[in-house]
Amino acid sequence: MTSPDDRPCVTIRCQDNASVGVTFCDRFSFDADSVHYAVELRAPGLTARVDEVVAWIWDSDLTAFVGELAADYRGWDGERSWQNNDRDLAVSAVFRSGGHVGLTWTVRPWPRAAAGWSASATTWLEAGEQMTALAADIRHFLSGEHQ
Template structure:
């Protein structure tokens, strides 16, 4: 496990989680990384996920969720530009936020697959800390090539 890895565990079941790993910066416009999702009986990985410097990225989405710690109705959704990673957020009573991480590589290929895991967090500080950790992972410096 690299020092650049980010592991996100479900508060209610630590056997359920998501790991961001193997970051690289192929050019000045993007960071590429892998995402792994795991749960009892499930272990999946998507390589080549891209975070664009100019796009609306995951960290600001998580920051907005943290800022709305009093809650919202329905679902909020974020996805990468090529839709290989989608994050769906729901708010439940008691100040709990559920993030469903859906990995869906090779959308146009025959035999493609999709898998999801859901992690739960307390609204507010736990979500703020997660946003900071994701931002740190996605802002890989040029000298840090994994």
């Protein structure tokens, strides 16, 4: 998906409530070692944005995490979680009966500051096709590939 000004972005909308969503946008890179991007959360009464989330090439990869969730479309027990190295973006995932995955996206600008804030939004997606498409969309976005 591209934004109105043709800049690459990925938007995840909750299938249970389309007014809840997460958008990855404003991707840029200074060097071959990292990708910077913004993450926006939206829900009724909530709009939150963190600029300059960083994905390092040596960091544990969000693409791999979402890909593993997509591959386990038959489900799992408990909660799985991921966070980037700077801890300003975290995702936790749960599986519910009926084949749906709940992804709780948490943004925390300045996670090491004494007085900061965080915001979370949960999107529910179908475990198979929607999760597979999300994994591909995130991979394309972070790699800078045009779809």
